[in-house]
Amino acid sequence: MTSAPAPRVRPRRLRETPALRRLVSETRLDPAELVLPIFVREGVTEPMPIASMPGVVQHSLDSVKQAVADAAAAGVGGVMLFGVPETRDATGSCGTDPNGILNVATRVVADEVGDALVVQTDLCLDEFTDHGHCGVLDALGRVDNDATLERYREMALVQAASGSQLLGLSGMMDGQVAAVRDALDGAGFAHTAILAYSAKYASAFYGPFRDAVESTLEGDRRTYQLDPGNRREGLREAMIDIDEGADVVMVKPAGSYLDVLADVAAASEVPVWAYQVSGEYSMIEAAAMHGWIDRRRAVIESVRGIRRAGADVVLTYWATELAGWLREGTE
Numbered sequence: 001m002t003s004a005p006a007p008r009v010r011p012r013r014l015r016e017t018p019a020l021r022r023l024v025s026e027t028r029l030d031p032a033e034l035v036l037p038i039f040v041r042e043g044v045t046e047p048m049p050i051a052s053m054p055g056v057v058q059h060s061l062d063s064v065k066q067a068v069a070d071a072a073a074a075g076v077g078g079v080m081l082f083g084v085p086e087t088r089d090a091t092g093s094c095g096t097d098p099n100g101i102l103n104v105a106t107r108v109v110a111d112e113v114g115d116a117l118v119v120q121t122d123l124c125l126d127e128f129t130d131h132g133h134c135g136v137l138d139a140l141g142r143v144d145n146d147a148t149l150e151r152y153r154e155m156a157l158v159q160a161a162s163g164s165q166l167l168g169l170s171g172m173m174d175g176q177v178a179a180v181r182d183a184l185d186g187a188g189f190a191h192t193a194i195l196a197y198s199a200k201y202a203s204a205f206y207g208p209f210r211d212a213v214e215s216t217l218e219g220d221r222r223t224y225q226l227d228p229g230n231r232r233e234g235l236r237e238a239m240i241d242i243d244e245g246a247d248v249v250m251v252k253p254a255g256s257y258l259d260v261l262a263d264v265a266a267a268s269e270v271p272v273w274a275y276q277v278s279g280e281y282s283m284i285e286a287a288a289m290h291g292w293i294d295r296r297r298a299v300i301e302s303v304r305g306i307r308r309a310g311a312d313v314v315l316t317y318w319a320t321e322l323a324g325w326l327r328e329g330t331e
């Protein structure tokens with residue numbers, strides 16, 4: 001019996017030592033490319049736990065200050081604010097009220113850390129409508145695209161005036177980027193940037209978020225969010241948004257849509273971000289609680305995979321904690 005010839009090519013050489021592996025690593029993580037989503041709830045004096053997202057809370061207007069200061073101290077690149085109002089109505093009027101919870105929270109946060117990181121706001125109606133949809137409804141109960149654009153235009157002006165530097169358009173209405181850009185430019189907010197949640201899929205992974213914002217939605221969002229099977233359409237949506245003037249485009253959720261993310265990253269001339277959503281967070285937390293996976297390694301690997309697929313920035317509920325680990329250099 002003759003022995004097999006020795007391999008001519010040995011990729012394992014570069015995996016030999018920690019130092020070599022570090023030197024040839026293709027994807028590094030940096031706190032500056034992480035964004036922390038934050039919930040702020042009206043009418044509470046203490047942070048309220050969210051049952052389906054262990055470790056994440058609904059902040060009070062007071063406790064949010066410490067949370068954003070911690071994020072800034074850890075070097076996190078930005079925060080994305082969501083408001084949880086006490087009362088909701090058909091048109092989501094809290095969203096356009098300068099004294100509505102999201103707009104008040106934006107002023108508080110901009111005041112606290114506006115120079116240290118980028119203050120961003122969710123521009124969508126679902127947290128504020130009593131029916132829970134991302135837009136206003138027509139007489140037949142369907143989400144009325146163009147009437148919703150009028151509401152988004154108003155929201156954009158209030159959010160920009162409150163100190164949001166980057167508006168996160170997450171409603172998936174046609175023409176929303178152009179409509180909001182036009183409204184901003186016409187009102188002296190030409191410098192306020194737009195993050196378009198371009199390829200936002202109708203996903204089961206938003207489940208815990210709906211708890212977090214106490215969503216009243218019945219039914220689903222399939223007439224406006226993308227069908228999870230559609231890859232080409234995700235790219236198309238991103239291209240439309242870039243054409244309408246989006247400064248940044250996003251793919252969401254992240255983990256189950258890495259192919260879409262890679263497609264958009266290859267074609268986009270603007271930065272491409274990805275949102276590691278609530279369900280992605282909760283799955284890892286739940287498995288780690290059972291001792292079924294190594295929490296820290298799973299968190300790092302999940303975010304790294306999203307970066308590797310092409311995201312320039314990742315929105316993740318672990319942003320501050322992960323930034324801390326990265327700064328310790330013990331990744």
Ligand code: PBG
Pocket residue numbers: 122124125126127134170171205206207208209210221276277278279
């Ligand atoms: C809509 C919005 C949603 C999320 C962010 N913005 C929920 C939805 O479309 O139902 C989900 C975020 C997450 O799951 O972490 N305003």
